[in-house]
Amino acid sequence: AQKVTQAQTEISVVEKEDVTLDCVYETRDTTYYLFWYKQPPSGELVFLIRRNSFDEQNEISGRYSWNFQKSTSSFNFTITASQVVDSAVYFCALIRLSYIPTFGRGTSLIVHP
Amino acid sequence: KAGVTQTPRYLIKTRGQQVTLSCSPISGHRSVSWYQQTPGQGLQFLFEYFSETQRNKGNFPGRFSGRQFSNSRSEMNVSTLELGDSALYLCASSRSGRPNTDTQYFGPGTRLTVL
Numbered sequence: 001a002q003k004v005t006q007a008q009t010e011i012s013v014v015e016k017e018d019v020t021l022d023c024v025y026e027t028r029d030t031t032y033y034l035f036w037y038k039q040p041p042s043g044e045l046v047f048l049i050r051r052n053s054f055d056e057q058n059e060i061s062g063r064y065s066w067n068f069q070k071s072t073s074s075f076n077f078t079i080t081a082s083q084v085v086d087s088a089v090y091f092c093a094l095i096r097l098s099y100i101p102t103f104g105r106g107t108s109l110i111v112h113p
Numbered sequence: 114k115a116g117v118t119q120t121p122r123y124l125i126k127t128r129g130q131q132v133t134l135s136c137s138p139i140s141g142h143r144s145v146s147w148y149q150q151t152p153g154q155g156l157q158f159l160f161e162y163f164s165e166t167q168r169n170k171g172n173f174p175g176r177f178s179g180r181q182f183s184n185s186r187s188e189m190n191v192s193t194l195e196l197g198d199s200a201l202y203l204c205a206s207s208r209s210g211r212p213n214t215d216t217q218y219f220g221p222g223t224r225l226t227v228l
Contacts, residue, residue: 033212033213035212037219042221043201043203043221043222043224044116044117044203044219044220044221044222045203045205045219046219047216047217047218050212050216052213091156093156095212098169099161099168099169099210099211099212100158100161100169100171101158101212102158103155103156103157104155105155106155106156
């Protein structure tokens with residue numbers, strides 16, 4: 001069975017602080033895909049990043065960066081210099097080759113001005 | 114281009130009734146997936162359709178069903194509604210549904226309340 005754990009239920013920061021959202025996963029598959037999504041109050045999930053199990057390169061996109069470490073089964077997400085618009089619920093997800101996704105419970109990020 | 118649209122956006126039903134939700138994918142997308150989101154269970158995968166065929170199914174009872182039409186539009190049906198079916202139902206579309214190459218685009222969801 002596969003599992004995604006986002007241990008942080010809610011994180012509250014002040015604008016311009018850096019924040020890291022943790023994601024730990026479990027799977028016996030050697031090929032899998034990891035995703036991060038953002039869910040603003042409007043409800044629709046917005047795709048942020050995809051990483052396959054063979055690519056451990058970290059990635060940076062503007063203020064966002066991701067750290068994938070197979071040794072610890074983690075795929076953490078860092079927002080640098082957070083902004084109020086970053087306030088949302090963030091989901092980490094694992095998809096196997098069967099294409100059936102497993103989502104974490106989400107981390108609610110609140111950025112105060 | 115237009116995003117994923119879901120209708121209706123809000124729905125109130127009573128226990129025992131049935132409900133049909135609709136999803137129109139992005140033009141050119143042939144894969145449509147449905148998800149249920151509740152505070153208690155989080156985001157759970159319901160099923161995925163590709164070219165009018167159900168390709169994957171999550172762990173939900175048979176009261177939850179769906180279908181896809183030749184224009185890729187999809188509907189999901191929940192029969193004999195229970196209080197626990199109250200949730201946000203999200204639809205997502207992608208070109209082929211392959212996680213290695215495709216990005217899923219989500220609709221705004223249908224908020225179903227069962228009284």
